[in-house]
Amino acid sequence: MLSFGAKIKYFRKKYNHTQKQLGRLCGISGKAISRYENETSAPDIFMLKKIAEIYDTDLNYLAGISSKVNNKFDLELSGIELDLIMWYRKIPKKMQKIIKKIIRVSFQDDTISYSDQSEVSPCVNENKDDEK
Known part of the structure; x- marks a missing residue:
């Protein structure tokens, strides 16, 4: 299962957001997003909820409690599988x-x-x- 930081980075890239753009949407700095992605810092529950809402994903998925990405389907992909999907779309x-x-x-x-x-x-x- 992907780490929290890898999930944030995946969704951010999927939506073509920079760290700065995601930070702006969340009301924090791009450096804070970088720290989340590198797992040198962790968001509080309110920030986690905000990120989940921005990317229409399940809060429990982001937190690593569930493999359910959203309410539509279950998905458990490795990092290379996620990369392949992103490359394919491009x-x-x-x-x-x-x-x-x-x-x-x-x-x-x-x-x-x-x-x-x-x-x-x-x-x-x-x-x-x-x-x-």
């Missing part, structure tokens, strides 16, 4: 379609074990077959 739609196709094809190939971290994509396997 790339052109045409590239998103290509990535969706790669993922779809990968899951249709029942010879790939998804528990193996060193797996290769079906596209690479096809290229190996072409070399024979």
